[in-house]
Amino acid sequence: MVASIEDVARKAGVSIATVSRALRGLPDVAATTRDRVLSAASELNYVASPFAARLASGRTATIGLVVPFVNKWFFGEVIDTVESALRKAGFDLLLYNLGDADGRARFFELMPVRKRVDALLVASLVLTDEEFDQLTALDRPVGLLGLPRPGFLSSRIDDDASSRLAVQHLVSLGHRRIGLIGGDADDPMRFTPPLHRRDGYRAALADAGIEWRPELEVLGYFTPEGGAAAAERMLALPDPPTAFFAESDEMAYGALRTFRRSGLRVPEDVAIIGFDDQPLSEFFDLSTVHQPVAEQALDITLRLLATITGSTEADGGDAVLETEVVVRGSTDASRSVI
Amino acid sequence: MVASIEDVARKAGVSIATVSRALRGLPDVAATTRDRVLSAASELNYVASPFAARLASGRTATIGLVVPFVNKWFFGEVIDTVESALRKAGFDLLLYNLGDADGRARFFELMPVRKRVDALLVASLVLTDEEFDQLTALDRPVGLLGLPRPGFLSSRIDDDASSRLAVQHLVSLGHRRIGLIGGDADDPMRFTPPLHRRDGYRAALADAGIEWRPELEVLGYFTPEGGAAAAERMLALPDPPTAFFAESDEMAYGALRTFRRSGLRVPEDVAIIGFDDQPLSEFFDLSTVHQPVAEQALDITLRLLATITGSTEADGGDAVLETEVVVRGSTDASRSVI
DNA sequence: CTGTTAGCGCTTTCAA
DNA sequence: TTGAAAGCGCTAACAG
Numbered sequence: 001m002v003a004s005i006e007d008v009a010r011k012a013g014v015s016i017a018t019v020s021r022a023l024r025g026l027p028d029v030a031a032t033t034r035d036r037v038l039s040a041a042s043e044l045n046y047v048a049s050p051f052a053a054r055l056a057s058g059r060t061a062t063i064g065l066v067v068p069f070v071n072k073w074f075f076g077e078v079i080d081t082v083e084s085a086l087r088k089a090g091f092d093l094l095l096y097n098l099g100d101a102d103g104r105a106r107f108f109e110l111m112p113v114r115k116r117v118d119a120l121l122v123a124s125l126v127l128t129d130e131e132f133d134q135l136t137a138l139d140r141p142v143g144l145l146g147l148p149r150p151g152f153l154s155s156r157i158d159d160d161a162s163s164r165l166a167v168q169h170l171v172s173l174g175h176r177r178i179g180l181i182g183g184d185a186d187d188p189m190r191f192t193p194p195l196h197r198r199d200g201y202r203a204a205l206a207d208a209g210i211e212w213r214p215e216l217e218v219l220g221y222f223t224p225e226g227g228a229a230a231a232e233r234m235l236a237l238p239d240p241p242t243a244f245f246a247e248s249d250e251m252a253y254g255a256l257r258t259f260r261r262s263g264l265r266v267p268e269d270v271a272i273i274g275f276d277d278q279p280l281s282e283f284f285d286l287s288t289v290h291q292p293v294a295e296q297a298l299d300i301t302l303r304l305l306a307t308i309t310g311s312t313e314a315d316g317g318d319a320v321l322e323t324e325v326v327v328r329g330s331t332d333a334s335r336s337v338i
Numbered sequence: 339m340v341a342s343i344e345d346v347a348r349k350a351g352v353s354i355a356t357v358s359r360a361l362r363g364l365p366d367v368a369a370t371t372r373d374r375v376l377s378a379a380s381e382l383n384y385v386a387s388p389f390a391a392r393l394a395s396g397r398t399a400t401i402g403l404v405v406p407f408v409n410k411w412f413f414g415e416v417i418d419t420v421e422s423a424l425r426k427a428g429f430d431l432l433l434y435n436l437g438d439a440d441g442r443a444r445f446f447e448l449m450p451v452r453k454r455v456d457a458l459l460v461a462s463l464v465l466t467d468e469e470f471d472q473l474t475a476l477d478r479p480v481g482l483l484g485l486p487r488p489g490f491l492s493s494r495i496d497d498d499a500s501s502r503l504a505v506q507h508l509v510s511l512g513h514r515r516i517g518l519i520g521g522d523a524d525d526p527m528r529f530t531p532p533l534h535r536r537d538g539y540r541a542a543l544a545d546a547g548i549e550w551r552p553e554l555e556v557l558g559y560f561t562p563e564g565g566a567a568a569a570e571r572m573l574a575l576p577d578p579p580t581a582f583f584a585e586s587d588e589m590a591y592g593a594l595r596t597f598r599r600s601g602l603r604v605p606e607d608v609a610i611i612g613f614d615d616q617p618l619s620e621f622f623d624l625s626t627v628h629q630p631v632a633e634q635a636l637d638i639t640l641r642l643l644a645t646i647t648g649s650t651e652a653d654g655g656d657a658v659l660e661t662e663v664v665v666r667g668s669t670d671a672s673r674s675v676i
Numbered sequence: 677c678t679g680t681t682a683g684c685g686c687t688t689t690c691a692a
Numbered sequence: 693t694t695g696a697a698a699g700c701g702c703t704a705a706c707a708g
Binding site: 002047048049050051052054055060069070071072073076077079080083084087092093094095096097099103112114115116139224225228253254257279280283284 | 385386388389390392408410414422425433434435441454477562595617618
């Protein structure tokens, strides 16, 4: 059968306490003793039972990651990054996918992470005060991806300022009628981008002295289909936009199809800039705002780990990472690679 | 502080054993007792410590999911489906992302799932005999997604037959020079599709009495960039293909861009069919092979759960789910929606 | 139907 | 530097 700590102790001729110490690399174990334990353990192909260790120590060596969706590019990147950082640190990842409003409600009602994680990482959710209270009640460090909150660690970009730059790019090209293909800021799954990216759009218009027109803000629901429909609707206006800002690349892909169907040349007849810089975007020659997704995820994960392990000056607070407008052929013909 | 089973027992005026039984819904608990326990538990906001329960019972209520990548559409769907099925069944999901050849080697060397899962689900990996041995040594039920193996549960599609149908579709349209944009069957991360999809392609050619030409099989590495380059290379041949079969939709997206750049009309000048039927494909009017990803993932997850819980006739063995050729505008102009 | 009790396999004092 | 022993918070016989 599978070996227990007692088997190792017997084989090494020491007590189980010593085995425990040696295997965890604690100090105050004689080098020779440690070697004896290590080789006994490896001969027996021993690994400690994580559950026994967790029960005894009170540490779970597990971090919960809460995402609203898993099969969107952004969250795929996040999961990928967090998983590998945790693995490297010897931590397990417990994934919670909210999926929809029901799943979200259930999560915050039951708090299934209770008693099973050392810390929690919440990605891109605009939380209500009640939800924040639930998180606080966990009495565990909580990291936030995408928005700051006093008392929580966070890592994010400045969606507002970044969107502003994107729209300013369009303005600098001479565009005055600029449509917004947005997310729903009031969606029950409320996640962070829609709110601030819309604000940035409006601010950029104001900066440029361009009148804000409500009919130039259409929901695209963060899907290509939605983006296509939104573009279609705005192109049908008597005075259609000459340029679009899409709050996500995926919506921009949809808009691009609409342009193609309408026989419009990009960027001559209509320009578009997205947000995210997904890999596919370079490919579709889409101008966009590059955001460092893996970097954000890694930053918050490492700081969360530092907080847990109480390592030197755990760097609390809010980190804001840089974004960059990436100009490609969808706004600037001279950059076109198609 | 956070309540333990003893607090609940005291409050309900029963023993901890009774609390345990009542909370887990075991039979042989008087209804009134159960109610008393339940309300005591909810008043104290009690949840059992999973680690204590796992240590005592030997069951981990956790399933490990091993994927080669997380940020590809297919695996996103898989993770999504498995997570929600497990959550519903009260199980935790422990995610292992291999990432690259090193990660794969490390996983199979250390077997970090040992002592922490009741069962393992391995997605889309072509495993070596040694790797299978490692899995067997776990002495836990193992489910395979994408390939069968005696002694393991599996759920999959028939990649070979499905690819054959895809290529037959091209043949039925009159194409005789058909290029294959494939994955690398010898890639160190070897995952299942490349092997069998190529076989299907070759079989379809043979069926149709079309001579197999090695220069019409080019690697696209399962990326859009790769697909674009592969298409480019074949179009440069003296006698270029009039149609392509891409082993994944993503590679087909790349090829479509190559066609557009080359000024070729689709499907008049060149036709293409992909594989997977990702959501974006309907959108790009790409003919493809639809495969039921969520269904496969759900099927294997439920059967694995049934095996663990020893529920009635756990349905072992290999399940092969249906695929379907979806004809869109990239092969048949009459279906075009663009 | 309920309570008592002996673990589950570790970690962590405390002494030596 | 090491060992003995007391838990960690549950589950699972077993007895009643």
